[in-house]
Amino acid sequence: MRRLYFIAVCAACAWGVAGCGDKPPVTVYKQGQYQGKPDAQPWDNPQFKGDKVAWENAIRRRTDGQNEYTRATPTPQ
Amino acid sequence: MARMKFLCDAERCIECNGCVTACKNEHEVPWGVNRRRVVTLNDGIPGEKSISVACMHCSDAPCMAVCPVDCFYKTTEGVVLHDKDLCIGCGYCFYACPFGAPQFPQDGAFGLRGKMDKCTFCAGGPEPDFSAAEFKKYGRNRLAEGKLPACAEMCSTKALLGGDADVISEIYRNRVLKRGKGSEVWGWGTAYGKPEQKPGTPQPQPGATKS
Numbered sequence: 273m274r275r276l277y278f279i280a281v282c283a284a285c286a287w288g289v290a291g292c293g294d295k296p297p298v299t300v301y302k303q304g305q306y307q308g309k310p311d312a313q314p315w316d317n318p319q320f321k322g323d324k325v326a327w328e329n330a331i332r333r334r335t336d337g338q339n340e341y342t343r344a345t346p347t348p349q
Numbered sequence: 350m351a352r353m354k355f356l357c358d359a360e361r362c363i364e365c366n367g368c369v370t371a372c373k374n375e376h377e378v379p380w381g382v383n384r385r386r387v388v389t390l391n392d393g394i395p396g397e398k399s400i401s402v403a404c405m406h407c408s409d410a411p412c413m414a415v416c417p418v419d420c421f422y423k424t425t426e427g428v429v430l431h432d433k434d435l436c437i438g439c440g441y442c443f444y445a446c447p448f449g450a451p452q453f454p455q456d457g458a459f460g461l462r463g464k465m466d467k468c469t470f471c472a473g474g475p476e477p478d479f480s481a482a483e484f485k486k487y488g489r490n491r492l493a494e495g496k497l498p499a500c501a502e503m504c505s506t507k508a509l510l511g512g513d514a515d516v517i518s519e520i521y522r523n524r525v526l527k528r529g530k531g532s533e534v535w536g537w538g539t540a541y542g543k544p545e546q547k548p549g550t551p552q553p554q555p556g557a558t559k560s
Contacts, residue, residue, distance in 0.1 A: 304414065309434065314472065338497075339519060
């Protein structure tokens with residue numbers, strides 16, 4: 273009986289420390305370096321002529337246009 | 350300008366596939382390549398939910414990390430793009446992507462994989478803006494025209510929002526607050542959610558009192 277108890281305690285201890293050797297299963301990817309061609313900024317074209325603010329305003333206007341709550345009932349000025 | 354993102358409102362998406370069609374038409378995407386797809390859960394069961402999925406232009410994109418030739422880059426607006434001249438069509442990005450965004454056209458005989466194709470947030474690629482080469486490889490560059498992606502602008506119920514992450518998340522937040530709850534106000538609950546009348550059940554008369 274005592275021997276059985278001893279084996280059970282040993283097994284419990286072994287089971288308890290088994291998790292210590294566990295490695296995290298998440299793979300950490302390393303970011304690479306871009307090797308391709310350079311790309312122009314979206315405002316560096318004949319339409320916006322490098323005017324970043326104008327481009328941002330155009331995009332913001334379009335983005336706000338997706339909100340039909342303000343589009344249908346414009347907020348009073 | 351902050352990061353460009355897509356946001357799909359599952360309460361509003363009616364699975365019309367307008368976004369898919371808009372994308373295919375805008376960029377003349379070849380047969381077998383779907384830069385955008387509509388995924389439906391519990392299809393055919395009342396209360397089904399649909400969501401439009403494409404490249405989500407991850408802030409920490411796993412496709413960029415696993416690419417063996419480092420053909421990916423991120424624009425200042427946070428759009429994840431790639432150089433098709435460098436891509437070798439290995440398919441690693443497809444395995445890494447949690448959204449199944451990278452697509453591979455069949456190229457040549459025996460089902461050989463071509464260069465990867467994916468949603469560009471309508472921002473073209475590393476070719477001169479509005480050039481024929483850019484259109485052929487990456488599709489139209491709407492962002493450089495001051496426009497948002499065609500899929501988001503085409504969405505009839507405005508379920509799919511695209512643009513500056515701060516602005517679209519604010520639109521969504523506002524929407525959720527105003528509509529109260531979910532499908533009871535817009536969608537399946539409104540159209541089909543009313544309790545069924547069993548045949549033979551007496552209709553309650555207006556003004557009738559209990560005896």
